[in-house]
Structures are given as structure tokens and as C-alpha cells.
Amino acid sequence: MSVTAAAGFEASGVAAGLKSTGKPDVAVVVNRGPSKAGAAVFTSNRAKANPILWSQQAVQDGIVEAVVLNSGGANCFTGAFGFQTTHQTAERAAELLGVSPGDVLVCSTGLIGTGDEVFRAKVLQGVGEGIAALAADGGDDASLAIMTTDSVPKRAVVTRGGWTIGGMAKGAGMLAPGLATMLVVITTDADLDAPALDAALRAATAITFDRLDSDGCMSTNDQVTLLASGASGIVPDEAEFGLALAELCQDLAQQLQADAEGASHDITIQVVHAASVADAVEVGRSVARNNLFKAAIFGNDPNWGRVLAAIGTTTASFDPYAVDVSFNGVRLCSDGAPDRPREEVDLTPRSTSVLIDLKAGDDEATILTNDLTHDYVHENSAYSS
Amino acid sequence: MSVTAAAGFEASGVAAGLKSTGKPDVAVVVNRGPSKAGAAVFTSNRAKANPILWSQQAVQDGIVEAVVLNSGGANCFTGAFGFQTTHQTAERAAELLGVSPGDVLVCSTGLIGTGDEVFRAKVLQGVGEGIAALAADGGDDASLAIMTTDSVPKRAVVTRGGWTIGGMAKGAGMLAPGLATMLVVITTDADLDAPALDAALRAATAITFDRLDSDGCMSTNDQVTLLASGASGIVPDEAEFGLALAELCQDLAQQLQADAEGASHDITIQVVHAASVADAVEVGRSVARNNLFKAAIFGNDPNWGRVLAAIGTTTASFDPYAVDVSFNGVRLCSDGAPDRPREEVDLTPRSTSVLIDLKAGDDEATILTNDLTHDYVHENSAYSS
Structure with missing residues (x-):
């Protein structure tokens, strides 16, 4: 179930033609609330892809309505045109969802330098199809659409007393052709505000994803996003939530390591x-x-x-x-x-x-x-x- | 001619049984003077082999009579016994040459953790045979004896008005089994004192060997030694000497790069x-x-x-x-x-x-x-x- 395991979320994964294989390549995750709190951590590489530059700004107010993710192109080092593509992606999703573009995060993965007119058209079409396909059980589809050289989707769910955290991840622990960016989306129906989510996410990633170092190479597109819907109506103990979140992140990190391209150990x-x-x-x-x-x-x-x-x-x-x-x-x-x-x-x-x-x-x-x-x-x- | 191209030096390379192939594995380079000035630079790895620990001390007075080098064992992380082996190597050479042990440098290359009784016995025997084989045209033999996975010996000579610099190197730019340490010995018949040699050597290696970075791995045994005999009777301009030394070091560095194990570019x-x-x-x-x-x-x-x-x-x-x-x-x-x-x-x-x-x-x-x-x-x- 991954990102739709927790109450209050819908997701989808559709094929927009970005992958030459015809497999799903655009995923959408939407928070139906009642709360729309969000936090995210980003690659520390100074060479940041356009979706990173966009999402870093968009997350600052702590409100995230949706995340749009695509495989099949990193939209990195694609100039002003590439940034406009990311901007238009958020605008298209916002228009269809009836929310503000500034509350839509964007993630991309694929070859650096890919982000031309054809790429833009396919992504925008995928956004429309993805939003039309949103479903309360769409988490598995979403986790398939973000795969690149991953041989299996990565999903994890942790449940505590009355609330749930679910997540999906893509990326090879050992990086693969075109920089196999690590993209992670985590959702929870626990009721926590953005500062609490941010603190928990930074603490959890610091001892999990940040300690997965398969080949020393750092991507331009890494992003880990955490959304909270509050749909469980439960405000968890922050320490307990932090432990549960770290457990989920470690589970996903180990799945990334185990699927590392080319690795035998x-x-x-x-x-x-x-x-x-x-x-x-x-x-x-x-x-x-x-x-x-x-x-x-x-x-x-x-x-x-x-x-x-x-x-x-x-x-x-x-x-x-x-x-x-x-x-x-x-x-x-x-x-x-x-x-x-x-x-x-x-x-x-x-x-x-x-x-x-x-x-x-x-x-x-x-x-x-x-x-x-x-x-x-x-x-x-x-x-x- | 490598290390015997300059006047005032003798060298040799002999097979002491350290290499299972029976190829030469102990080299000796002796400065016959009249000057005995020397300088050396060492690996910056904190994990230093016993020969590095010894040579760092021995070179401090600026007097170097001889350098003994062996392939077939790094004598690194071999405990107090290993350090005693290096000490005994210098003592044996000093006794046979009639000089002070503290004026004999030692270099080793091979597998870390190798340095047992058998290793010691073979090295000490090799020192005796190497000193017996010393010759004014022994530079080529010496350059063969320091090879490990090198496919060709590395030698270079630079001549200026009345004085010469010659050198030999071993090591794969791309490191090979057992950490292919870079060992370099350079000799000159120019008349320069130890401080001048040290300054010239540090300046030259900083822009040559230090900028050869084949696989990012740093050896425990790297050593570059420069000896001056003064046999030409010429005190060169220090700037001119520095340029000539850098030219020789760059020549050797490019030979190391070109012979990098497994490389295709x-x-x-x-x-x-x-x-x-x-x-x-x-x-x-x-x-x-x-x-x-x-x-x-x-x-x-x-x-x-x-x-x-x-x-x-x-x-x-x-x-x-x-x-x-x-x-x-x-x-x-x-x-x-x-x-x-x-x-x-x-x-x-x-x-x-x-x-x-x-x-x-x-x-x-x-x-x-x-x-x-x-x-x-x-x-x-x-x-x-």
C-alpha cells in the first residue's frame, strides 16, 4: 500500500511515454487532509535539479497538498526552460486539484540534461492522467511509476496505536545509469504540524538514508518528502513518532541497498x-x-x-x-x-x-x-x- | 639509466625470493658523494608502514647515504617485529657500506600485513646481495627490482648545463592488488644542500605526483626520495633546478598513469x-x-x-x-x-x-x-x- 496505507491519501501511477519501455513513469500523491502539513529534505549537492530548486521553496510554508514525481528525465541542467517545465507541472496539478501551485512539490529522476519540449509535454499530460487516476489504494501503482533501474518497488508500512506511516522509495543503493536518484515519499495519518514533521524527518534521515553510501556519488535530484493528513485524529508522542519514522526509513534504506545495481554483497x-x-x-x-x-x-x-x-x-x-x-x-x-x-x-x-x-x-x-x-x-x- | 644517470651514484637490483616469480625484488641506491644531501616526502595517510616511520626520522638530518627498497611485502601493520625488521635492514646496509644506520632510508611495497620472520630473512639477505652487486650503471636493474604489477619500468633523465637529474618510479596510477604503492627515487649530481632539496622536492611533487589521482585510494607506503651527490661540482640556480625537477617528476607521473592497471583511458x-x-x-x-x-x-x-x-x-x-x-x-x-x-x-x-x-x-x-x-x-x- 505504501503511500496510501495511511488514511487521508490518494495516489496513482500512469504511463506518459517518458520511459521508452512504456512502463508507468508519472506518479501523483495527494493529501486529502484534514491537515496538509509537509516537510522535505533535499540533496546537499550544489548542482541541484530544477524540481529540487522548486520544491525547496514550495515546502517552506509547511503546507504540501500534493507531490508529482516522474521517472525518465532528471530535468537538471536544462536551463530556464527546464525550471519553467517544473513550474508548469506544479501549476497544472494545482489547477486540476483546486489548490495553490506553491503547495505542490515536484520530483524528477533520469538522465541529467533531459528536459526538452517533448519531455515537458509528456510530463504535463502525465499529470492530468495521474490526477484522473487517483485512488485511495493507488500507492502500489505510484511506487511502480517512480522506478528506474530498480528491479522491485520499495514499500514499507509501520503502524502504531491508531496511526500509520507508509512510504515508497526508488533508487539503487549502487547508482545506475543516469544517476539513480533516491526519491522517497512518506505519508502518515498522525496529526503533526510541519515543524514537528521537519524535525522528525531530519532526525530519521540522518541515521538511515544518509548512512546508505553505496558508491559515494551524490545525485542532483535526491528528495525525501513527508506528508501528514491528521486523518487518524491522533496526535502522537513525538518521540514515539520519531522512532516509528526511523524504523520505516531504515526498512526502505535496506531495500535500496539490497536492490543495488550490480552489487553482490x-x-x-x-x-x-x-x-x-x-x-x-x-x-x-x-x-x-x-x-x-x-x-x-x-x-x-x-x-x-x-x-x-x-x-x-x-x-x-x-x-x-x-x-x-x-x-x-x-x-x-x-x-x-x-x-x-x-x-x-x-x-x-x-x-x-x-x-x-x-x-x-x-x-x-x-x-x-x-x-x-x-x-x-x-x-x-x-x-x- | 634512471638513478645512476647522475654522477656519484651506484645502484643494483637483485632477487631475494620475496616475489614468488623469482624476479628481482630488492634494490639498493648508494650516494658516493662527495655530498650526501637528501630529502623525502611521504604518504599523508595516518596509517603508515614501518619503513615510512623509519625513513621519516632518518631523513631529518638531511644526510642520506643509501636507500634500500623491496617489493613483495609492505611491512605495514606488522607490529613491533615489523619495525625491527626495517631497523635491521638499515643496520645491515649501514654495516656493509660503512655508514651510520640513521643515514639509510628504507622503502617497502606489497601486501599490508606481510612482514614475518621469512620476510625479514629474505630482505636482509637481499641487502647483502644488493650491496655486493652495486654498479655505476645499476640504475636499470634497480628500477626492475621495485616493480610490482607494473608492466614496464619507469625511468626518466633530465640534463641541464653540466648537471643531471635521474629517477625511477614504481606503482600503478590505478592501484593494483595489495595497494600498488608509489615509490620514487631521484638522484642528481647537482650540488644542493638538504634544505634546498627539500624545498624543490615539495614544490615539484605538489604539482606532479600529488595531482595523479587514479582511484582516490591512498597507500600506506608512498615515498619519494631525492639524493644529491654534488659530483658535478655545479651549484645550480635553484629556480632552474626546481623546473628541471618538476619536469622529471611529471614525466614519471605520466608513465605511472599510462601503465595504470586495468585502465583503458x-x-x-x-x-x-x-x-x-x-x-x-x-x-x-x-x-x-x-x-x-x-x-x-x-x-x-x-x-x-x-x-x-x-x-x-x-x-x-x-x-x-x-x-x-x-x-x-x-x-x-x-x-x-x-x-x-x-x-x-x-x-x-x-x-x-x-x-x-x-x-x-x-x-x-x-x-x-x-x-x-x-x-x-x-x-x-x-x-x-
Whole structure:
């Protein structure tokens, strides 16, 4: 059910011809209220697509009536014409829904530089068809329409006492042809105002989506949107809501990791006993982005030396010669020197864990990543994109 | 001739059994004077191999009598035993040469975690054999003994009025199994003291080796050493010496790039009109380290969108929507929007140029890198290392 699991929402997914395959490529999610509170977080890339530039402004008043999403074109670096396309998309949806254009968010995903007249015409037509197709059980259709190289739709639902959070996501943890942007829409029938939603969303994404780092590349179009209808009539405890939201985001993040294009291992890098959470994140990310480490995992080689060489490039507080490194529960490096024989580690399962003990404090963080494979190179080189 | 092109040096390369192939794996370079001035620069990785820890101390007095280098084992993260091995290596060489151990530098390259009793015995034996084999024309042998996955030795010589600089290098621009450390030894018969050598070496490496960034991974063992014998009797103009040294370093850096393991393109990323050199370097490096960009070049896809997405992650001063990007002389992106059709770019030649015009100032920098290929993944995953 994804974005229509919570009461107060309608959604749809239609084929507007943006995808050469003829598959659905325009999704609409509408909040029927009674509340129209919304919040969103965006890519931190300075190179931002036109839908990002639009949505950043539109969300500022905390009111979001609808989200229009398209696959088949990123509408990024398409100049003033591209921004007008986004603007017209919001206007068309607003007109058909009888709301203000400034309360319609837009998300796009696909090839950078795509956003010409043909693209605009198809998107605008898709908006009309999508709004005509809106349904209270349309969440599944919507989740199909935002897929690009995803092999399966990503959906999650969390229910607590009387209220529900539902979400859909697209994107390959390991980025695919044309920058596989991560787009997420989350809806809830809990009754929370925009500042509460914003705080909960920032807190949840910081420890879930922001810690999924499949190949270190940052998209121009990433957007995670949270809408609240208040249709349950329940004002939840904010802490409880925050936990439930984080649980849902982590579920979707793990689905993204598991569907990463070309990956043969899902790698969980846990950094413990760090002097700060920021240190733990920096250390984990440095390993997740190290091509030599990632290629070694593809080759089922528990190469702890590459882990140490990667973390040695960080500014985190620790002594490189005191660190322990374990693969799948076997400590191969103790105090910066060889420990158990690497033959004791079996890296053939897809699920891989790396534990890095910095012995520098009490904080920790976990980064999710994937390995570097022949299929990754193939996916990102063989197709013109 | 490499390190024996300049007067006053002897060198050798011998097989001590560290390489399973039986190829030469220990090299010795000795300065016969009359001057014994030396300088060196080291990896900035905090995870430093034992030879780095030793050599950093040994070079501090500016006197270097000899350099001992081995392939077949990095002697990194091998604990106190590993450091003693490096110490004993310097002592053995010093004893046989009749010099102080503190004036002998040591370099190692190979798998991290390798440095046991067998390794030590072979290295010490190799030192003896290498010193026995020292010859005034031994530079070529030395350059062969430091090779790991290099397909060809890297040698360069620059001659000016009455003095010469010669050098040898090993390492794959694109790193290979076991972290293909970059080791470089440069010799000159010009008469310069250690502070002058140090200044010239830092200036030259900053714009040559430091701008070769094949896969973003930093070794634990990188070392570039410069020795001056003064045997020409000529004290060169320091500016002229600096230019000649930079020319030699650039020659060796380009040889490393051209021999990068698994690469099918040598990519020159030129960033112009930057607000500062640091900005230009940051922008160029962000592109050089972007896996999506690198995979696109492998696929002969001039994907300018991936260039903009990469530079958008930097903190450099520029407007992403004002940038021009050209591939092999064809401007595909102008003012952050599509310009010439990508079909006009032919990326089939190995030599690839990317020009990024930031329109933000008057500084520039050039970064050398390689593409991300199936062979890179194969080299770094298929072999246990």
C-alpha cells in the first residue's frame, strides 16, 4: 500500500511515454487532509535539479497538498526552460486539484540534461492522467511509476496505536545509469504540524538514508518528502513518532541497498568506540567509498589492510595501531597487527559485516554500502546515459 | 639509466625470493658523494608502514647515504617485529657500506600485513646481495627490482648545463592488488644542500605526483626520495633546478598513469578560471574520484552531467549553472546547460581531455586520472592480496 496505507491519501501511477519501455513513469500523491502539513529534505549537492530548486521553496510554508514525481528525465541542467517545465507541472496539478501551485512539490529522476519540449509535454499530460487516476489504494501503482533501474518497488508500512506511516522509495543503493536518484515519499495519518514533521524527518534521515553510501556519488535530484493528513485524529508522542519514522526509513534504506545495481554483497560497516558520532560516520564512510576495499569484498577477500589504509585518510580521533577489525565476526586485525587467519572468514554470503573498533570513545555509527563489481562497471558504462 | 644517470651514484637490483616469480625484488641506491644531501616526502595517510616511520626520522638530518627498497611485502601493520625488521635492514646496509644506520632510508611495497620472520630473512639477505652487486650503471636493474604489477619500468633523465637529474618510479596510477604503492627515487649530481632539496622536492611533487589521482585510494607506503651527490661540482640556480625537477617528476607521473592497471583511458582533467589553485585541485579531484564519471569514460560516454554532479559536491567558489564542460575539445555544456551534441565527441582514443571552466577567477590546475574498467575490478578482486 505504501503511500496510501495511511488514511487521508490518494495516489496513482500512469504511463506518459517518458520511459521508452512504456512502463508507468508519472506518479501523483495527494493529501486529502484534514491537515496538509509537509516537510522535505533535499540533496546537499550544489548542482541541484530544477524540481529540487522548486520544491525547496514550495515546502517552506509547511503546507504540501500534493507531490508529482516522474521517472525518465532528471530535468537538471536544462536551463530556464527546464525550471519553467517544473513550474508548469506544479501549476497544472494545482489547477486540476483546486489548490495553490506553491503547495505542490515536484520530483524528477533520469538522465541529467533531459528536459526538452517533448519531455515537458509528456510530463504535463502525465499529470492530468495521474490526477484522473487517483485512488485511495493507488500507492502500489505510484511506487511502480517512480522506478528506474530498480528491479522491485520499495514499500514499507509501520503502524502504531491508531496511526500509520507508509512510504515508497526508488533508487539503487549502487547508482545506475543516469544517476539513480533516491526519491522517497512518506505519508502518515498522525496529526503533526510541519515543524514537528521537519524535525522528525531530519532526525530519521540522518541515521538511515544518509548512512546508505553505496558508491559515494551524490545525485542532483535526491528528495525525501513527508506528508501528514491528521486523518487518524491522533496526535502522537513525538518521540514515539520519531522512532516509528526511523524504523520505516531504515526498512526502505535496506531495500535500496539490497536492490543495488550490480552489487553482490550488502556490506554493513559498524564503527564502535569512536570519540564522536561524526568520527564514526567519517571512518565508516571512508571505508564504504574505498574502491580497493569494495573490489576486495567482491572477490570474497577479507582484506583488513585496505580497511586500515582507508581509515588512515580520515581526521577522526584514534590510533591506527590500536584498531581492531573484524569481518563477519572474525577478528583479523587486533591492535593494528594480524590476529586470526583470514581463511576463517567466509565472505560468500551476500550479507557482509565489518566491525571497526577504534578504542577512542563511546560513540558508534553504522554505514550501509555495497561492493564494486563487474556488473557495476557494466551498468554504468555500457549504456549511454 | 634512471638513478645512476647522475654522477656519484651506484645502484643494483637483485632477487631475494620475496616475489614468488623469482624476479628481482630488492634494490639498493648508494650516494658516493662527495655530498650526501637528501630529502623525502611521504604518504599523508595516518596509517603508515614501518619503513615510512623509519625513513621519516632518518631523513631529518638531511644526510642520506643509501636507500634500500623491496617489493613483495609492505611491512605495514606488522607490529613491533615489523619495525625491527626495517631497523635491521638499515643496520645491515649501514654495516656493509660503512655508514651510520640513521643515514639509510628504507622503502617497502606489497601486501599490508606481510612482514614475518621469512620476510625479514629474505630482505636482509637481499641487502647483502644488493650491496655486493652495486654498479655505476645499476640504475636499470634497480628500477626492475621495485616493480610490482607494473608492466614496464619507469625511468626518466633530465640534463641541464653540466648537471643531471635521474629517477625511477614504481606503482600503478590505478592501484593494483595489495595497494600498488608509489615509490620514487631521484638522484642528481647537482650540488644542493638538504634544505634546498627539500624545498624543490615539495614544490615539484605538489604539482606532479600529488595531482595523479587514479582511484582516490591512498597507500600506506608512498615515498619519494631525492639524493644529491654534488659530483658535478655545479651549484645550480635553484629556480632552474626546481623546473628541471618538476619536469622529471611529471614525466614519471605520466608513465605511472599510462601503465595504470586495468585502465583503458588516460584522462587529463584541466580546471580553469578557478578562484584559487586549491579550488581547481578540489574540483578536478572530485571528478577524478567519481565512479560514475570514470565508468562513463570507460564506456566512451562523454557524460557531462556526471561531471557537474561531481563538482557540485565541492566547496569551491563557482556557480554550477555558469560552468562550461568540454570533452576532447568539444563544449558539451555551456553555462550549465546543453551545448554541442555529445555525438561530436570521439572517446575511443586512450588519451582523454576534460576541460572545466569555472568562470570564477584566474587560477587553474590539472589532475591526471584513469577510467573505471572491468579490468580494474578484476585486478583488485580476483587475486587474493
